[in-house]
Amino acid sequence: MADTFDTALGMMRRADRQTREDGFQLLLASAAEHVGELIAEFERETEDHGLRCWLLELIGAAASPEALPVLAAQLDSPDEALRSWAIRGLERLNTPEARTALWRARANGTIT
Template sequence: MTKRFEEAMRMMRHRDPQMQEDGFGVLEPHAAEHLDELIEAFREEQDRGLRAWLFELIAAARDSKALPLLVQHLVDDDLRGYAVHGLVVLDTKEARTALYRDRANGED
C-alpha cells in the first residue's frame, strides 16, 4: 500500500466527519492510481458507509479493471447509483452492454 492511500484510509476512518471528508478528498483525484488498493479495501471493509465511499472512488477511477465489480453491484440497492455512474463514465462497449442489459431487465 502506498503512503498516500494508507494516510487517506486512516483519515476516512477517523471519528471527525471533516477528517473523513478530507481523506476522501485526498484519494478522489488519484482514484485511478489506487484502483487495486481501492478494490482490495472495498472487499475487506465491513463499515457500510466507508464501503460506499470506496465504491464511489472505484467508479470514479474510470478504469476497465473495475468493470466486473461495477456490473456485480448493479443489483445492490446501496451501491447501484455508483455502479451505474461508473459504467456510464467508463463508456466502453462492455460497460454500455451491461447498462443495456440492466435496463432490459427492468432496472432504471
C-alpha cells in the same frame, strides 16, 4: 504512493466527519493510481456502509477497465446506494462492456 493511499484510507475511517471527507478528497485526486487497492478495500469492508459507498464512488471515479467487474456486480446489489454508484461509475467508464452491463441491467429490470 502507498503511503498516500494508506493515510487517506485511515482518514476515511476516523470518526471526525471533516477528516473523513478530507481523506476521500485526497484519494479522489489519485483514484486511478489506486484502483486495485480501492477494489481490495471495497471487497474487505463489510461494516461501514458509508465507507463502502465512498470506496465504490472512488472505484468509479478511477474510470479504469479494471473496475468493470466490481461495478457491474453491484448493479445486482440490494443496496440502492451501491447500485447508484455502480451506475455512475459504469457511465463514466463508458466502454462497450460498461454500456452492455448497464443495458442488461435495465433490460432485466434490475435498474431503471
